Amino acid sequence: MIVMENVVKTYGQFQALTDISLSVGAGEKIVLCGPSGSGKSTLIRCINHLETYQRGRILVGGIQLGDDQKAIDAVRREVGMVFQQFNLFPHLTVLQNCTLAPMRVRGLARQEAEAVAKRLLDRVRVLDQAEKYPAQLSGGQQQRVAIARALCMGPRVMLFDEPTSALDPEMVKEVLDTMISLAEDGMTMICVTHEMGFARQVADRVVFMASGSIVEESPPAEFFKNPRHQRTRRFLGEILGGH
Ligand code: ADP
Helix, strand or coil: CEEEEEEEEEECCEEEEEEEEEEECCCCEEEEECCCCCCHHHHHHHHCCCCCCCEEEEEECCEECCCCHHHHHHHHHHEEEECCCCCCCCCCCHHHHHHHHHHHCCCCCHHHHHHHHHHHHHHCCCHHHCCCCHHHCCHHHHHHHHHHHHHCCCCCEEEEECCCCCCCHHHHHHHHHHHHHHHHCCCEEEEECCCHHHHHHHCCEEEEEECCEEEEEECHHHHHHCCCCHHHHHHHHHHHCCC
């Protein structure tokens, strides 16, 4: 579903991604972790072309991402993204947030777009908030709306960029539960997160990055039990507090 080959991404002189190769199969769930500034966000933003890259290749569903706008649009239709800060449109209701892109980009009629949106808002348990504006919702509710909004486009891949790190602790679980249910339904997912409980429960592979490179990747049981690199051990020691 996703192939990255020797991808290099620079910001000016600075290499944010040094030589990234990663393949993700249909239905696979990847948890991407690593210290702040290691390139995790840059990596997933390259997958839907929110960032350009300078060398290597990225293919999503067999479509190569380059300068071709048609290819970029085609990939973006397949890839949903959820951000740390929700990024809902503040001037639109929850329902309007969910119907805008399906109507504008997919060409759905309003009635059809609303039916899809309501089904997905129900699925993430915020249908009762459909007529409210984002500012009237809790952070956890807003993030679940953001997930529903992404799902309304019928993506084959979902990218999550630290979806729970802006939330109050009591709201983390409701968002993780939504992500777990999505994973159980077979969605292909790449999640940047430090929620290691989620990684253990859901990930097929945990990918650890440092300084713009993938240091190691392995199934969670192995990753947590036998991290191969010193860098990984140090990171796990820091975030798990030695447990
Ligand atoms: P992470 O998600 O692992 O915290 P990022 O992918 O956000 O890391 O950033 C990787 C590196 O690239 C960091 O050193 C960051 O400062 C740098 N970086 C990210 N975005 C930009 C940008 N727009 N311009 C310049 N440097 C950037």
